[in-house]
Every structure is written in structure tokens, then in C-alpha cells.
Amino acid sequence: MLISEIFYSVQGEGTLVGVPSVFVRTSGCNLRCRWCDTPYASWKPEGTEMSVEELVRAVNAHPTHFVVVTGGEPMVAKEMPLLLQRLREAGKHITIETAGTIAPAGVACDLASISPKLAHSTPDEASAGKAWVEKHERLRLQPEVLRAWCSKYDFQLKFVIASEADVLEVKAVIESIGIEIPPEKVLLMPEGITQEALKARQMLLVDICKREGWRYSPRLHIDLFGNKRGT
Secondary structure, three states, rough: HHHHHHHEEEOOOOOOOEEEEEEEEEOOOOOOOOOOOOOOOOOOOEEEEEEEHHHHHHHOOOOEEEEEEEEOOOHHOOOHHHHHHHHHOOOEEEEEOOOOOOOOOOOOOOOOOOOOOOOHHHHHEEEEEEHHHHHHHHHHHHHHHHHHHHOOOOOOEEEEEEEOOOHHHHHHHHHHHHHOOOHHEEEEEEEOHHHHEEEEEEHHHHHHHHHHEEEEEEOHHHHHHHOOOOO
């Protein structure tokens, strides 16, 4: 399995923000988000080949039972079901960070952290090429896959928000899933990779959350470390 990085830090986003966790970042992605903050694991995948056994040993070297499997898109890795099963056998709490474009197929998971991609994620043709633009648009939203994740696991739906105009799209995505989604499981995060960019949008998101009953999610790792690898 191609692994971009493994590191021990505190969770920066979502309902487990602040919890010390081991992050296993796979390399490779089936999307090409315009604002991707980990291009080394998606646009230009890089990393080291590691076996499932090596990964479990690396995770066990840290004093926590919380593990976040992220990417790129971790569900594209062929050995991912086996890794997740081994982590479950090791007694780990498993969070999977996914865009929700690949069905779970019964993998071991305690928290599905799903980030459906809105229209503003689509890259421009000049940077990604026509084929990737078309593929991204075709794959980025798949209601039946989102429904499978939300029906079978504890979940959170994390949306990257750039402006007030995104709210209607978020509502449309939630509606398309076709099952009841508790509003507190809908998390809004400001788009941006600097403290300045995040602060410029945070009060807008707080106001939206107060109006809709959704949850505001900070990006704690940006506040603590900046946009750096291994944090």
C-alpha cells in the first residue's frame, strides 16, 4: 500500500477534534479538488510502499487507540479492508476520512468522516486537464454511496464552505441521501489553508450553523501548526 505519511497528532477537525490520534495517510485519489490541501497524496501521489503488518506496527508504536485513516482517498487502496480489519483486531477506534465516492462494503469503521465535494471543488481544465475535470464531476457526488456509509456507520458529514451560496448545495446533498440526517451530524468547515483565510469565513459559518442547526468545525491543526505535513 502506498503511504504518504504516518504521524501522531491531535485531530484538527470534526467531532473528535483535539483527540490524540495516529494518522495513516494513503497516497492516491479518484478526485482532483481545486483547493486540495494534500496534493502530495492526490494530484501528485507520492509515498512509500508499506505492508499491512508494517502499518499496524507503526500505529501500535503510539500511546492511543484512536486511528484516522485518510488520504488522498483511502478507499481506493486495494488492501484497505485488510488494514482496517487488522486495526480493529488491535483494538483501535477507526475513523475513515473519505469523500464518499466508494461504497464501504462492510469495512471495519467506528466513525465515517465523509466529505462530499461541492461544485466549487471541481478543478479548472487548465490545471487538471479535460479528462480529470469530467471524471471529478462524474464521481464527486454519489447519493447511493453516501447513503450506504450513513446507514451502516456512525458518521459525520463535513462540508468545505467558501460562501453563503454553498448552503443550498449542502441542503441538496443532504436531501439526496434519502435518509434522516440529524443536523448536528452536518459539519461546516471554512475553505482555506491559512489562519487568515479561515478567520475571514468563520463567522459566516457560525451564523449559518446557528440558523440551520448544523455544527461548526474548526481546523485546529491550521491554528496550531499551520498548513504543514505531519500535523
